[in-house]
Amino acid sequence: MTATHGPARRPDLRADCGQCAGLCCVALTLTASADFAIDKPAGEPCPNLKHDFRCGIHTRLRDGGFPGCTVYDCFGAGQKVTQVTYGGRDWRQAADFGAQMFEVFSVVRLLHELLWYLTEALELAPSLDGELRRALDGTEQLALGSAESLTALDVVAHRARINDLLLRTSELVRARVSPRLLNRRGADLMGADLRGADLRGADLRSAYLIGADLRRADLTSADLIGADLRDTDLRGAHLARSIFLTQMQLNATHGDTATTLPDRLTRPPHWS
Template sequence: MRPLPLVSDCGNCFGLCCVALAFSASSDFAVDKPIGTPCANLQQDFRCGIHNRLRDKGFSGCTVYDCFGAGQKVSQSTFDGEDWRGSAETARRMFEVFPIMRQLHELLWYLTEALARPATKPMHAELSAMLATTTALTDDNADALAKLDVAAHRAEVNTLLVRASEFVRAGFKSRNRRGADLIGAKLRGTDLRGANLRGAYLIGADLRDADLRSADVIGADLRDANVAGAKLAESLFLTQTQVNAARGDARTTIPDSLARPNHWRS
């Protein structure tokens, strides 16, 4: 299991994703909402008024999103429990810091995953050092976080993650589909063990009963991909957002660190 701080804890957050982020009316969201404007469904206690009916009400995008625990980190640590309703300045700073913290927590997720793989042992020292550095950045104050060049740090971390991926996939036949357009692809039952699917477009792809053990899926777009019966439990760098975006069933295997979405078929 991932450390608790990397798992969303909405009960200790001030609904930051429901305020700080923007969304546009689409198949994922029923209405438009600009940055800094609270969603109409956000209640005074910072809970969602239609949480159990989000998909029925046209807010499926909300059920896909995951902050990797950045919400409670900003709410309870960076701002010491002060919520954004206190002042316009507090709100501005929280909304500025939240997306940065989310990126840092996402990187912590990937680094933790890389360290958990026995195959990456030759580079555990480097991964551990980067994990410590990234963790330290999340503990900075709001001003320091706002000034952080998160893109540069992300690129530095990614260099290590690419190497870690190569270690994990070394024993498999090379299948380099990095960034590939696999939208709607017919991949049912395909052996994708050890495949490089980094950033691949798998929107609406048929991945039923596919074997994705040790496949690198970092950044892969799994929106509406049919993963019924697929082997995802040992996929590399799989996230809750990707699982939430896909369509699985009771036979789909996922890592113990991820939750099985309520909308998946039983």
């Protein structure tokens, strides 16, 4: 899918760590696991976070036991909250609003993720242009709100309203390639052998594809919103025209040079 105005052209929806106050390194909870080497409660800075808000082990996160950090994507919420909502202030300068800043970050991150999907949907479904543009403009305005308005926002209800539009977009796009509209929404496909599978137009929303083998599978127009792709093998898979796939999902997978990707996404450095 060739994007001219989509997410690939939205730098504000891509993380710019140099303009952020290390919010994800403080706001998020870490649980000791294969993804993180330590336990860390929300609101406590990661011990790898330096005074300048840079990561002390950024170039060796995977080898250092923090592959989960290389997967995470804030969709540009970090710099929005730091530079726009709080005007360049950070949680160290004024500890009294630190907890609020972390809460605002979580809300703006969800709003920015919705903006990513809505921006893509505008390209995919011209027949829904009016509704999608109103939803996108409304979500943009919410993300630009004050800290107080953001913490008061029922972001879950807003996401549910947007999801209806995204579902309609998905059905329109998937119907173009497959009349059968394979529905595997929320399916448990963990470790499934799906090598070479024809998944064109499949609804894979929120499907559990952890450790699944999707080598050479065709995911043209497959809806991947919320699909859990941790350790999924995508070597040689056709993803160039899949819909609603995010960089965060892709970062958790394994692929190679034969894996085709939408131009809005980049090939993860750890892929062979």
